[in-house]
Amino acid sequence: MLRLFFPVLLSAFLLAPLSAAGGREHAGETMLRVATLSGPSALSMARMVCDPxxxxxxxxxxxTAGSVDVLLPKLITGDIDIGILPVNVAAKLHAADPGLLVMGAVTGLGMLSVVSRDSNLTRLADLDGKRLYVAGQGATPEYVLRTLLKKAGITNVSLDFSLSTADMAAALASGRISYALLPEPFTTLALERDSGDPPLFRAFLLADLWSEYGFGENFPMTVCVIRRSVAEKNPGQIASFLESYRESLLWTRENPEAAAKCAQKADLGILAEVAEKAIPHSGYTFIHASEARPLVESLLSVYLEYAPAAIGGKLPDGSFYLK
Known part of the structure:
Protein backbone atom coordinates (compact mmCIF):
# COMPACT_ATOMS: atom_id res chain seq x y z
CA MET A 1 0.00 0.00 0.00
CA LEU A 2 1.20 3.46 -0.84
CA ARG A 3 2.38 5.29 2.25
CA LEU A 4 0.96 8.73 2.85
CA PHE A 5 2.97 11.45 4.47
CA PHE A 6 0.44 13.99 5.67
CA PRO A 7 -1.86 12.68 8.36
CA VAL A 8 -5.55 13.39 8.11
CA LEU A 9 -6.18 16.83 9.55
CA LEU A 10 -9.92 16.54 9.35
CA SER A 11 -12.10 13.56 10.11
CA ALA A 12 -12.11 11.38 7.01
CA PHE A 13 -14.52 12.51 4.36
CA LEU A 14 -14.72 12.29 0.59
CA LEU A 15 -13.38 15.01 -1.64
CA ALA A 16 -15.19 18.25 -0.89
CA PRO A 17 -15.65 20.95 -3.54
CA LEU A 18 -14.15 24.34 -2.74
CA SER A 19 -14.88 26.35 -5.85
CA ALA A 20 -16.99 25.51 -8.86
CA ALA A 21 -14.83 27.42 -11.29
CA GLY A 22 -12.36 30.19 -11.68
CA GLY A 23 -13.27 33.52 -13.17
CA ARG A 24 -12.86 34.74 -16.73
CA GLU A 25 -13.61 31.35 -18.34
CA HIS A 26 -12.75 31.06 -22.02
CA ALA A 27 -14.77 29.06 -24.53
CA GLY A 28 -13.08 25.87 -25.63
CA GLU A 29 -10.80 25.54 -22.59
CA THR A 30 -10.85 22.37 -20.53
CA MET A 31 -12.24 22.57 -17.00
CA LEU A 32 -9.26 21.69 -14.81
CA ARG A 33 -10.21 19.62 -11.79
CA VAL A 34 -7.69 20.22 -9.02
CA ALA A 35 -7.39 18.35 -5.72
CA THR A 36 -5.13 19.13 -2.81
CA LEU A 37 -4.64 17.63 0.64
CA SER A 38 -6.42 19.37 3.49
CA GLY A 39 -4.06 21.27 5.78
CA PRO A 40 -0.69 22.72 4.72
CA SER A 41 -0.95 21.69 1.06
CA ALA A 42 -4.37 23.29 0.72
CA LEU A 43 -3.01 26.49 2.29
CA SER A 44 -0.70 26.89 -0.68
CA MET A 45 -3.77 27.22 -2.92
CA ALA A 46 -5.70 29.46 -0.54
CA ARG A 47 -5.81 32.51 -2.79
CA MET A 48 -6.88 30.50 -5.83
CA VAL A 49 -9.72 29.00 -3.83
CA CYS A 50 -10.86 32.16 -2.04
CA ASP A 51 -10.53 34.63 -4.90
CA PRO A 52 -10.58 32.71 -8.19
CA THR A 64 -9.74 18.95 -0.88
CA ALA A 65 -9.02 15.41 0.23
CA GLY A 66 -8.58 14.30 3.83
CA SER A 67 -5.75 11.92 2.89
CA VAL A 68 -3.60 10.67 0.03
CA ASP A 69 -5.62 7.44 0.00
CA VAL A 70 -8.71 9.50 -0.87
CA LEU A 71 -6.99 11.59 -3.51
CA LEU A 72 -5.14 8.80 -5.35
CA PRO A 73 -8.11 6.90 -6.82
CA LYS A 74 -9.50 10.14 -8.25
CA LEU A 75 -6.19 10.90 -9.92
CA ILE A 76 -5.75 7.40 -11.28
CA THR A 77 -9.27 7.17 -12.73
CA GLY A 78 -9.17 10.68 -14.20
CA ASP A 79 -11.81 12.19 -11.93
CA ILE A 80 -9.24 14.88 -11.16
CA ASP A 81 -6.56 16.31 -13.45
CA ILE A 82 -4.11 17.88 -11.01
CA GLY A 83 -3.15 16.86 -7.49
CA ILE A 84 -0.67 17.41 -4.68
CA LEU A 85 1.20 14.29 -3.55
CA PRO A 86 4.19 13.27 -1.44
CA VAL A 87 7.24 12.95 -3.68
CA ASN A 88 7.66 9.21 -3.22
CA VAL A 89 4.00 8.50 -4.00
CA ALA A 90 4.27 10.45 -7.25
CA ALA A 91 7.44 8.55 -8.17
CA LYS A 92 5.81 5.19 -7.43
CA LEU A 93 2.81 6.03 -9.60
CA HIS A 94 5.14 6.99 -12.44
CA ALA A 95 7.07 3.73 -12.10
CA ALA A 96 3.83 1.74 -12.23
CA ASP A 97 2.46 3.64 -15.25
CA PRO A 98 4.76 6.17 -16.95
CA GLY A 99 1.86 7.38 -19.06
CA LEU A 100 -0.27 8.41 -16.08
CA LEU A 101 1.21 11.67 -14.84
CA VAL A 102 3.97 14.24 -14.97
CA MET A 103 5.40 16.31 -12.14
CA GLY A 104 4.72 20.01 -12.60
CA ALA A 105 6.57 21.48 -9.63
CA VAL A 106 7.96 20.94 -6.16
CA THR A 107 5.61 22.83 -3.85
CA GLY A 108 6.80 21.96 -0.34
CA LEU A 109 10.25 21.56 1.22
CA GLY A 110 11.35 19.96 4.47
CA MET A 111 9.38 21.34 7.42
CA LEU A 112 10.26 18.73 10.02
CA SER A 113 11.35 19.89 13.47
CA VAL A 114 12.70 18.06 16.49
CA VAL A 115 10.68 19.49 19.36
CA SER A 116 11.45 19.27 23.07
CA ARG A 117 11.62 21.26 26.26
CA ASP A 118 15.14 19.98 26.97
CA SER A 119 17.31 23.10 26.78
CA ASN A 120 20.42 20.91 26.39
CA LEU A 121 19.16 19.65 23.04
CA THR A 122 20.83 21.77 20.39
CA ARG A 123 22.20 19.26 17.85
CA LEU A 124 21.52 15.79 16.52
CA ALA A 125 24.18 14.19 18.71
CA ASP A 126 22.27 15.29 21.80
CA LEU A 127 19.59 12.71 20.95
CA ASP A 128 22.05 9.88 21.64
CA GLY A 129 20.51 7.60 24.24
CA LYS A 130 17.09 9.25 23.95
CA ARG A 131 13.68 7.99 22.78
CA LEU A 132 12.48 10.08 19.85
CA TYR A 133 8.85 9.85 18.77
CA VAL A 134 8.60 10.15 15.00
CA ALA A 135 5.69 11.11 12.77
CA GLY A 136 5.93 9.44 9.38
CA GLN A 137 6.97 5.80 9.62
CA GLY A 138 7.80 4.36 6.22
CA ALA A 139 7.88 7.80 4.64
CA THR A 140 10.13 10.82 4.20
CA PRO A 141 10.44 11.79 7.91
CA GLU A 142 11.75 8.36 8.92
CA TYR A 143 14.15 7.94 6.01
CA VAL A 144 15.59 11.44 6.14
CA LEU A 145 16.12 11.08 9.87
CA ARG A 146 17.82 7.69 9.50
CA THR A 147 20.05 9.10 6.77
CA LEU A 148 21.11 12.01 8.99
CA LEU A 149 21.74 9.77 12.01
CA LYS A 150 23.86 7.46 9.88
CA LYS A 151 25.84 10.37 8.46
CA ALA A 152 26.47 11.69 11.97
CA GLY A 153 27.48 8.26 13.26
CA ILE A 154 24.73 8.22 15.89
CA THR A 155 23.45 4.70 16.62
CA ASN A 156 21.85 4.88 20.06
CA VAL A 157 18.59 6.72 19.36
CA SER A 158 15.38 4.78 19.94
CA LEU A 159 12.81 5.70 17.26
CA ASP A 160 9.22 5.27 18.43
CA PHE A 161 6.38 5.27 15.89
CA SER A 162 3.63 4.26 18.29
CA LEU A 163 1.76 7.59 18.40
CA SER A 164 -0.19 9.34 15.68
CA THR A 165 1.03 12.76 14.69
CA ALA A 166 -1.87 14.51 16.42
CA ASP A 167 -1.39 12.45 19.60
CA MET A 168 2.32 13.23 19.53
CA ALA A 169 1.68 16.97 19.54
CA ALA A 170 -0.72 16.61 22.47
CA ALA A 171 1.67 14.32 24.36
CA LEU A 172 4.50 16.83 23.98
CA ALA A 173 2.34 19.67 25.24
CA SER A 174 1.18 17.63 28.25
CA GLY A 175 4.69 16.43 29.09
CA ARG A 176 3.97 12.73 28.50
CA ILE A 177 6.81 12.53 25.98
CA SER A 178 10.04 14.52 25.84
CA TYR A 179 11.31 14.41 22.25
CA ALA A 180 9.44 14.29 18.95
CA LEU A 181 9.97 14.80 15.23
CA LEU A 182 6.94 16.63 13.87
CA PRO A 183 5.83 18.28 10.63
CA GLU A 184 3.93 21.51 10.41
CA PRO A 185 1.32 22.47 11.46
CA PHE A 186 1.67 19.99 14.33
CA THR A 187 4.86 21.57 15.61
CA THR A 188 3.06 24.91 15.85
CA LEU A 189 0.04 23.21 17.42
CA ALA A 190 2.22 21.64 20.12
CA LEU A 191 3.93 24.95 20.88
CA GLU A 192 0.59 26.75 21.06
CA ARG A 193 -0.91 24.21 23.45
CA ASP A 194 2.12 24.17 25.70
CA SER A 195 2.08 25.86 29.08
CA GLY A 196 4.99 24.02 30.64
CA ASP A 197 8.15 25.39 32.21
CA PRO A 198 10.58 25.27 30.54
CA PRO A 199 8.56 25.74 27.34
CA LEU A 200 8.64 23.55 24.26
CA PHE A 201 10.83 24.81 21.42
CA ARG A 202 12.08 23.82 17.99
CA ALA A 203 15.49 22.35 18.83
CA PHE A 204 16.57 22.02 15.19
CA LEU A 205 15.20 21.45 11.69
CA LEU A 206 16.05 18.41 9.59
CA ALA A 207 16.33 20.68 6.56
CA ASP A 208 19.23 22.52 8.19
CA LEU A 209 21.02 19.24 8.91
CA TRP A 210 20.34 18.00 5.39
CA SER A 211 22.20 21.05 4.09
CA GLU A 212 24.92 20.91 6.75
CA TYR A 213 25.75 17.29 5.93
CA GLY A 214 26.03 18.00 2.22
CA PHE A 215 22.90 16.33 0.83
CA GLY A 216 21.58 19.52 -0.74
CA GLU A 217 20.05 22.82 0.23
CA ASN A 218 16.80 21.14 1.29
CA PHE A 219 14.64 18.12 0.50
CA PRO A 220 11.22 18.10 -1.18
CA MET A 221 8.10 16.94 0.62
CA THR A 222 5.25 17.54 -1.84
CA VAL A 223 4.88 17.92 -5.57
CA CYS A 224 2.16 19.06 -7.93
CA VAL A 225 1.33 16.34 -10.46
CA ILE A 226 -0.74 16.54 -13.64
CA ARG A 227 -2.31 13.76 -15.64
CA ARG A 228 -0.08 13.35 -18.67
CA SER A 229 -2.98 13.31 -21.13
CA VAL A 230 -4.22 16.65 -19.80
CA ALA A 231 -0.75 18.21 -19.86
CA GLU A 232 -0.14 17.10 -23.44
CA LYS A 233 -3.53 18.25 -24.76
CA ASN A 234 -3.58 21.58 -22.90
CA PRO A 235 0.02 22.81 -22.53
CA GLY A 236 -0.89 26.51 -22.47
CA GLN A 237 -3.61 26.03 -19.90
CA ILE A 238 -1.34 23.93 -17.69
CA ALA A 239 1.36 26.62 -17.92
CA SER A 240 -1.25 29.18 -16.88
CA PHE A 241 -2.35 27.00 -13.96
CA LEU A 242 1.20 26.55 -12.73
CA GLU A 243 1.84 30.29 -12.88
CA SER A 244 -1.39 30.98 -10.96
CA TYR A 245 -0.43 28.35 -8.43
CA ARG A 246 3.04 29.86 -8.01
CA GLU A 247 1.48 33.28 -7.36
CA SER A 248 -1.01 31.81 -4.88
CA LEU A 249 1.71 29.94 -3.00
CA LEU A 250 3.90 33.04 -2.77
CA TRP A 251 0.89 35.04 -1.58
CA THR A 252 0.29 32.50 1.20
CA ARG A 253 3.92 32.70 2.24
CA GLU A 254 3.95 36.51 2.28
CA ASN A 255 0.47 37.04 3.77
CA PRO A 256 0.05 34.45 6.53
CA GLU A 257 -2.74 36.29 8.35
CA ALA A 258 -4.91 36.72 5.24
CA ALA A 259 -4.15 33.20 4.03
CA ALA A 260 -5.06 31.75 7.43
CA LYS A 261 -8.41 33.55 7.47
CA CYS A 262 -9.10 32.33 3.95
CA ALA A 263 -8.20 28.75 4.93
CA GLN A 264 -10.67 28.71 7.78
CA LYS A 265 -13.41 30.35 5.73
CA ALA A 266 -12.95 27.83 2.90
CA ASP A 267 -12.64 24.90 5.34
CA LEU A 268 -9.18 23.87 4.16
CA GLY A 269 -8.56 21.72 7.21
CA ILE A 270 -6.67 24.02 9.56
CA LEU A 271 -7.73 26.66 12.09
CA ALA A 272 -6.77 30.25 11.31
CA GLU A 273 -4.78 30.84 14.50
CA VAL A 274 -2.66 27.72 13.91
CA ALA A 275 -2.30 28.33 10.17
CA GLU A 276 -1.03 31.89 10.60
CA LYS A 277 1.80 30.83 12.90
CA ALA A 278 2.60 27.63 10.95
CA ILE A 279 2.89 29.22 7.49
CA PRO A 280 6.37 30.77 8.02
CA HIS A 281 7.68 27.32 9.01
CA SER A 282 5.85 25.23 6.39
CA GLY A 283 8.45 25.12 3.62
CA TYR A 284 6.32 26.58 0.85
CA THR A 285 8.24 26.84 -2.37
CA PHE A 286 7.62 26.63 -6.09
CA ILE A 287 10.30 24.99 -8.20
CA HIS A 288 9.24 24.12 -11.73
CA ALA A 289 9.83 20.49 -12.66
CA SER A 290 12.32 21.51 -15.33
CA GLU A 291 14.61 22.75 -12.53
CA ALA A 292 13.72 20.30 -9.77
CA ARG A 293 15.22 16.97 -10.87
CA PRO A 294 18.43 17.17 -8.76
CA LEU A 295 16.40 18.13 -5.69
CA VAL A 296 13.91 15.29 -6.20
CA GLU A 297 16.61 12.72 -6.88
CA SER A 298 18.54 13.69 -3.75
CA LEU A 299 15.55 12.60 -1.66
CA LEU A 300 14.49 9.60 -3.74
CA SER A 301 18.04 8.24 -3.52
CA VAL A 302 17.42 7.90 0.23
CA TYR A 303 14.35 5.78 -0.54
CA LEU A 304 16.47 3.56 -2.78
CA GLU A 305 18.61 2.73 0.26
CA TYR A 306 15.86 2.21 2.83
CA ALA A 307 12.65 1.39 0.95
CA PRO A 308 13.09 1.10 -2.84
CA ALA A 309 9.59 -0.35 -3.28
CA ALA A 310 8.16 2.94 -1.95
CA ILE A 311 9.28 4.70 -5.15
CA GLY A 312 8.83 1.81 -7.57
CA GLY A 313 12.37 0.48 -7.26
CA LYS A 314 14.16 3.12 -9.32
CA LEU A 315 14.55 6.84 -9.85
CA PRO A 316 12.03 8.35 -12.28
CA ASP A 317 13.40 8.99 -15.76
CA GLY A 318 13.29 12.34 -17.52
CA SER A 319 9.71 11.82 -18.73
CA PHE A 320 8.52 12.29 -15.13
CA TYR A 321 9.40 15.98 -15.24
CA LEU A 322 7.22 18.44 -17.14
CA LYS A 323 9.30 20.36 -19.63
Missing amino acids: SATVSFPAHFE
Missing part, protein backbone atom coordinates in the same frame (compact mmCIF):
# COMPACT_ATOMS: atom_id res chain seq x y z
CA SER A 53 -11.89 35.63 -10.23
CA ALA A 54 -8.72 37.61 -9.48
CA THR A 55 -6.22 34.78 -9.68
CA VAL A 56 -7.44 32.12 -12.12
CA SER A 57 -7.77 32.84 -15.84
CA PHE A 58 -9.12 29.43 -16.83
CA PRO A 59 -12.06 27.18 -15.89
CA ALA A 60 -11.18 25.29 -12.71
CA HIS A 61 -12.77 23.26 -9.95
CA PHE A 62 -10.94 22.90 -6.61
CA GLU A 63 -11.39 20.09 -4.09
Whole structure:
Protein backbone atom coordinates (compact mmCIF):
# COMPACT_ATOMS: atom_id res chain seq x y z
CA MET A 1 0.00 0.00 0.00
CA LEU A 2 1.20 3.46 -0.84
CA ARG A 3 2.38 5.29 2.25
CA LEU A 4 0.96 8.73 2.85
CA PHE A 5 2.97 11.45 4.47
CA PHE A 6 0.44 13.99 5.67
CA PRO A 7 -1.86 12.68 8.36
CA VAL A 8 -5.55 13.39 8.11
CA LEU A 9 -6.18 16.83 9.55
CA LEU A 10 -9.92 16.54 9.35
CA SER A 11 -12.10 13.56 10.11
CA ALA A 12 -12.11 11.38 7.01
CA PHE A 13 -14.52 12.51 4.36
CA LEU A 14 -14.72 12.29 0.59
CA LEU A 15 -13.38 15.01 -1.64
CA ALA A 16 -15.19 18.25 -0.89
CA PRO A 17 -15.65 20.95 -3.54
CA LEU A 18 -14.15 24.34 -2.74
CA SER A 19 -14.88 26.35 -5.85
CA ALA A 20 -16.99 25.51 -8.86
CA ALA A 21 -14.83 27.42 -11.29
CA GLY A 22 -12.36 30.19 -11.68
CA GLY A 23 -13.27 33.52 -13.17
CA ARG A 24 -12.86 34.74 -16.73
CA GLU A 25 -13.61 31.35 -18.34
CA HIS A 26 -12.75 31.06 -22.02
CA ALA A 27 -14.77 29.06 -24.53
CA GLY A 28 -13.08 25.87 -25.63
CA GLU A 29 -10.80 25.54 -22.59
CA THR A 30 -10.85 22.37 -20.53
CA MET A 31 -12.24 22.57 -17.00
CA LEU A 32 -9.26 21.69 -14.81
CA ARG A 33 -10.21 19.62 -11.79
CA VAL A 34 -7.69 20.22 -9.02
CA ALA A 35 -7.39 18.35 -5.72
CA THR A 36 -5.13 19.13 -2.81
CA LEU A 37 -4.64 17.63 0.64
CA SER A 38 -6.42 19.37 3.49
CA GLY A 39 -4.06 21.27 5.78
CA PRO A 40 -0.69 22.72 4.72
CA SER A 41 -0.95 21.69 1.06
CA ALA A 42 -4.37 23.29 0.72
CA LEU A 43 -3.01 26.49 2.29
CA SER A 44 -0.70 26.89 -0.68
CA MET A 45 -3.77 27.22 -2.92
CA ALA A 46 -5.70 29.46 -0.54
CA ARG A 47 -5.81 32.51 -2.79
CA MET A 48 -6.88 30.50 -5.83
CA VAL A 49 -9.72 29.00 -3.83
CA CYS A 50 -10.86 32.16 -2.04
CA ASP A 51 -10.53 34.63 -4.90
CA PRO A 52 -10.58 32.71 -8.19
CA SER A 53 -11.89 35.63 -10.23
CA ALA A 54 -8.72 37.61 -9.48
CA THR A 55 -6.22 34.78 -9.68
CA VAL A 56 -7.44 32.12 -12.12
CA SER A 57 -7.77 32.84 -15.84
CA PHE A 58 -9.12 29.43 -16.83
CA PRO A 59 -12.06 27.18 -15.89
CA ALA A 60 -11.18 25.29 -12.71
CA HIS A 61 -12.77 23.26 -9.95
CA PHE A 62 -10.94 22.90 -6.61
CA GLU A 63 -11.39 20.09 -4.09
CA THR A 64 -9.74 18.95 -0.88
CA ALA A 65 -9.02 15.41 0.23
CA GLY A 66 -8.58 14.30 3.83
CA SER A 67 -5.75 11.92 2.89
CA VAL A 68 -3.60 10.67 0.03
CA ASP A 69 -5.62 7.44 0.00
CA VAL A 70 -8.71 9.50 -0.87
CA LEU A 71 -6.99 11.59 -3.51
CA LEU A 72 -5.14 8.80 -5.35
CA PRO A 73 -8.11 6.90 -6.82
CA LYS A 74 -9.50 10.14 -8.25
CA LEU A 75 -6.19 10.90 -9.92
CA ILE A 76 -5.75 7.40 -11.28
CA THR A 77 -9.27 7.17 -12.73
CA GLY A 78 -9.17 10.68 -14.20
CA ASP A 79 -11.81 12.19 -11.93
CA ILE A 80 -9.24 14.88 -11.16
CA ASP A 81 -6.56 16.31 -13.45
CA ILE A 82 -4.11 17.88 -11.01
CA GLY A 83 -3.15 16.86 -7.49
CA ILE A 84 -0.67 17.41 -4.68
CA LEU A 85 1.20 14.29 -3.55
CA PRO A 86 4.19 13.27 -1.44
CA VAL A 87 7.24 12.95 -3.68
CA ASN A 88 7.66 9.21 -3.22
CA VAL A 89 4.00 8.50 -4.00
CA ALA A 90 4.27 10.45 -7.25
CA ALA A 91 7.44 8.55 -8.17
CA LYS A 92 5.81 5.19 -7.43
CA LEU A 93 2.81 6.03 -9.60
CA HIS A 94 5.14 6.99 -12.44
CA ALA A 95 7.07 3.73 -12.10
CA ALA A 96 3.83 1.74 -12.23
CA ASP A 97 2.46 3.64 -15.25
CA PRO A 98 4.76 6.17 -16.95
CA GLY A 99 1.86 7.38 -19.06
CA LEU A 100 -0.27 8.41 -16.08
CA LEU A 101 1.21 11.67 -14.84
CA VAL A 102 3.97 14.24 -14.97
CA MET A 103 5.40 16.31 -12.14
CA GLY A 104 4.72 20.01 -12.60
CA ALA A 105 6.57 21.48 -9.63
CA VAL A 106 7.96 20.94 -6.16
CA THR A 107 5.61 22.83 -3.85
CA GLY A 108 6.80 21.96 -0.34
CA LEU A 109 10.25 21.56 1.22
CA GLY A 110 11.35 19.96 4.47
CA MET A 111 9.38 21.34 7.42
CA LEU A 112 10.26 18.73 10.02
CA SER A 113 11.35 19.89 13.47
CA VAL A 114 12.70 18.06 16.49
CA VAL A 115 10.68 19.49 19.36
CA SER A 116 11.45 19.27 23.07
CA ARG A 117 11.62 21.26 26.26
CA ASP A 118 15.14 19.98 26.97
CA SER A 119 17.31 23.10 26.78
CA ASN A 120 20.42 20.91 26.39
CA LEU A 121 19.16 19.65 23.04
CA THR A 122 20.83 21.77 20.39
CA ARG A 123 22.20 19.26 17.85
CA LEU A 124 21.52 15.79 16.52
CA ALA A 125 24.18 14.19 18.71
CA ASP A 126 22.27 15.29 21.80
CA LEU A 127 19.59 12.71 20.95
CA ASP A 128 22.05 9.88 21.64
CA GLY A 129 20.51 7.60 24.24
CA LYS A 130 17.09 9.25 23.95
CA ARG A 131 13.68 7.99 22.78
CA LEU A 132 12.48 10.08 19.85
CA TYR A 133 8.85 9.85 18.77
CA VAL A 134 8.60 10.15 15.00
CA ALA A 135 5.69 11.11 12.77
CA GLY A 136 5.93 9.44 9.38
CA GLN A 137 6.97 5.80 9.62
CA GLY A 138 7.80 4.36 6.22
CA ALA A 139 7.88 7.80 4.64
CA THR A 140 10.13 10.82 4.20
CA PRO A 141 10.44 11.79 7.91
CA GLU A 142 11.75 8.36 8.92
CA TYR A 143 14.15 7.94 6.01
CA VAL A 144 15.59 11.44 6.14
CA LEU A 145 16.12 11.08 9.87
CA ARG A 146 17.82 7.69 9.50
CA THR A 147 20.05 9.10 6.77
CA LEU A 148 21.11 12.01 8.99
CA LEU A 149 21.74 9.77 12.01
CA LYS A 150 23.86 7.46 9.88
CA LYS A 151 25.84 10.37 8.46
CA ALA A 152 26.47 11.69 11.97
CA GLY A 153 27.48 8.26 13.26
CA ILE A 154 24.73 8.22 15.89
CA THR A 155 23.45 4.70 16.62
CA ASN A 156 21.85 4.88 20.06
CA VAL A 157 18.59 6.72 19.36
CA SER A 158 15.38 4.78 19.94
CA LEU A 159 12.81 5.70 17.26
CA ASP A 160 9.22 5.27 18.43
CA PHE A 161 6.38 5.27 15.89
CA SER A 162 3.63 4.26 18.29
CA LEU A 163 1.76 7.59 18.40
CA SER A 164 -0.19 9.34 15.68
CA THR A 165 1.03 12.76 14.69
CA ALA A 166 -1.87 14.51 16.42
CA ASP A 167 -1.39 12.45 19.60
CA MET A 168 2.32 13.23 19.53
CA ALA A 169 1.68 16.97 19.54
CA ALA A 170 -0.72 16.61 22.47
CA ALA A 171 1.67 14.32 24.36
CA LEU A 172 4.50 16.83 23.98
CA ALA A 173 2.34 19.67 25.24
CA SER A 174 1.18 17.63 28.25
CA GLY A 175 4.69 16.43 29.09
CA ARG A 176 3.97 12.73 28.50
CA ILE A 177 6.81 12.53 25.98
CA SER A 178 10.04 14.52 25.84
CA TYR A 179 11.31 14.41 22.25
CA ALA A 180 9.44 14.29 18.95
CA LEU A 181 9.97 14.80 15.23
CA LEU A 182 6.94 16.63 13.87
CA PRO A 183 5.83 18.28 10.63
CA GLU A 184 3.93 21.51 10.41
CA PRO A 185 1.32 22.47 11.46
CA PHE A 186 1.67 19.99 14.33
CA THR A 187 4.86 21.57 15.61
CA THR A 188 3.06 24.91 15.85
CA LEU A 189 0.04 23.21 17.42
CA ALA A 190 2.22 21.64 20.12
CA LEU A 191 3.93 24.95 20.88
CA GLU A 192 0.59 26.75 21.06
CA ARG A 193 -0.91 24.21 23.45
CA ASP A 194 2.12 24.17 25.70
CA SER A 195 2.08 25.86 29.08
CA GLY A 196 4.99 24.02 30.64
CA ASP A 197 8.15 25.39 32.21
CA PRO A 198 10.58 25.27 30.54
CA PRO A 199 8.56 25.74 27.34
CA LEU A 200 8.64 23.55 24.26
CA PHE A 201 10.83 24.81 21.42
CA ARG A 202 12.08 23.82 17.99
CA ALA A 203 15.49 22.35 18.83
CA PHE A 204 16.57 22.02 15.19
CA LEU A 205 15.20 21.45 11.69
CA LEU A 206 16.05 18.41 9.59
CA ALA A 207 16.33 20.68 6.56
CA ASP A 208 19.23 22.52 8.19
CA LEU A 209 21.02 19.24 8.91
CA TRP A 210 20.34 18.00 5.39
CA SER A 211 22.20 21.05 4.09
CA GLU A 212 24.92 20.91 6.75
CA TYR A 213 25.75 17.29 5.93
CA GLY A 214 26.03 18.00 2.22
CA PHE A 215 22.90 16.33 0.83
CA GLY A 216 21.58 19.52 -0.74
CA GLU A 217 20.05 22.82 0.23
CA ASN A 218 16.80 21.14 1.29
CA PHE A 219 14.64 18.12 0.50
CA PRO A 220 11.22 18.10 -1.18
CA MET A 221 8.10 16.94 0.62
CA THR A 222 5.25 17.54 -1.84
CA VAL A 223 4.88 17.92 -5.57
CA CYS A 224 2.16 19.06 -7.93
CA VAL A 225 1.33 16.34 -10.46
CA ILE A 226 -0.74 16.54 -13.64
CA ARG A 227 -2.31 13.76 -15.64
CA ARG A 228 -0.08 13.35 -18.67
CA SER A 229 -2.98 13.31 -21.13
CA VAL A 230 -4.22 16.65 -19.80
CA ALA A 231 -0.75 18.21 -19.86
CA GLU A 232 -0.14 17.10 -23.44
CA LYS A 233 -3.53 18.25 -24.76
CA ASN A 234 -3.58 21.58 -22.90
CA PRO A 235 0.02 22.81 -22.53
CA GLY A 236 -0.89 26.51 -22.47
CA GLN A 237 -3.61 26.03 -19.90
CA ILE A 238 -1.34 23.93 -17.69
CA ALA A 239 1.36 26.62 -17.92
CA SER A 240 -1.25 29.18 -16.88
CA PHE A 241 -2.35 27.00 -13.96
CA LEU A 242 1.20 26.55 -12.73
CA GLU A 243 1.84 30.29 -12.88
CA SER A 244 -1.39 30.98 -10.96
CA TYR A 245 -0.43 28.35 -8.43
CA ARG A 246 3.04 29.86 -8.01
CA GLU A 247 1.48 33.28 -7.36
CA SER A 248 -1.01 31.81 -4.88
CA LEU A 249 1.71 29.94 -3.00
CA LEU A 250 3.90 33.04 -2.77
CA TRP A 251 0.89 35.04 -1.58
CA THR A 252 0.29 32.50 1.20
CA ARG A 253 3.92 32.70 2.24
CA GLU A 254 3.95 36.51 2.28
CA ASN A 255 0.47 37.04 3.77
CA PRO A 256 0.05 34.45 6.53
CA GLU A 257 -2.74 36.29 8.35
CA ALA A 258 -4.91 36.72 5.24
CA ALA A 259 -4.15 33.20 4.03
CA ALA A 260 -5.06 31.75 7.43
CA LYS A 261 -8.41 33.55 7.47
CA CYS A 262 -9.10 32.33 3.95
CA ALA A 263 -8.20 28.75 4.93
CA GLN A 264 -10.67 28.71 7.78
CA LYS A 265 -13.41 30.35 5.73
CA ALA A 266 -12.95 27.83 2.90
CA ASP A 267 -12.64 24.90 5.34
CA LEU A 268 -9.18 23.87 4.16
CA GLY A 269 -8.56 21.72 7.21
CA ILE A 270 -6.67 24.02 9.56
CA LEU A 271 -7.73 26.66 12.09
CA ALA A 272 -6.77 30.25 11.31
CA GLU A 273 -4.78 30.84 14.50
CA VAL A 274 -2.66 27.72 13.91
CA ALA A 275 -2.30 28.33 10.17
CA GLU A 276 -1.03 31.89 10.60
CA LYS A 277 1.80 30.83 12.90
CA ALA A 278 2.60 27.63 10.95
CA ILE A 279 2.89 29.22 7.49
CA PRO A 280 6.37 30.77 8.02
CA HIS A 281 7.68 27.32 9.01
CA SER A 282 5.85 25.23 6.39
CA GLY A 283 8.45 25.12 3.62
CA TYR A 284 6.32 26.58 0.85
CA THR A 285 8.24 26.84 -2.37
CA PHE A 286 7.62 26.63 -6.09
CA ILE A 287 10.30 24.99 -8.20
CA HIS A 288 9.24 24.12 -11.73
CA ALA A 289 9.83 20.49 -12.66
CA SER A 290 12.32 21.51 -15.33
CA GLU A 291 14.61 22.75 -12.53
CA ALA A 292 13.72 20.30 -9.77
CA ARG A 293 15.22 16.97 -10.87
CA PRO A 294 18.43 17.17 -8.76
CA LEU A 295 16.40 18.13 -5.69
CA VAL A 296 13.91 15.29 -6.20
CA GLU A 297 16.61 12.72 -6.88
CA SER A 298 18.54 13.69 -3.75
CA LEU A 299 15.55 12.60 -1.66
CA LEU A 300 14.49 9.60 -3.74
CA SER A 301 18.04 8.24 -3.52
CA VAL A 302 17.42 7.90 0.23
CA TYR A 303 14.35 5.78 -0.54
CA LEU A 304 16.47 3.56 -2.78
CA GLU A 305 18.61 2.73 0.26
CA TYR A 306 15.86 2.21 2.83
CA ALA A 307 12.65 1.39 0.95
CA PRO A 308 13.09 1.10 -2.84
CA ALA A 309 9.59 -0.35 -3.28
CA ALA A 310 8.16 2.94 -1.95
CA ILE A 311 9.28 4.70 -5.15
CA GLY A 312 8.83 1.81 -7.57
CA GLY A 313 12.37 0.48 -7.26
CA LYS A 314 14.16 3.12 -9.32
CA LEU A 315 14.55 6.84 -9.85
CA PRO A 316 12.03 8.35 -12.28
CA ASP A 317 13.40 8.99 -15.76
CA GLY A 318 13.29 12.34 -17.52
CA SER A 319 9.71 11.82 -18.73
CA PHE A 320 8.52 12.29 -15.13
CA TYR A 321 9.40 15.98 -15.24
CA LEU A 322 7.22 18.44 -17.14
CA LYS A 323 9.30 20.36 -19.63
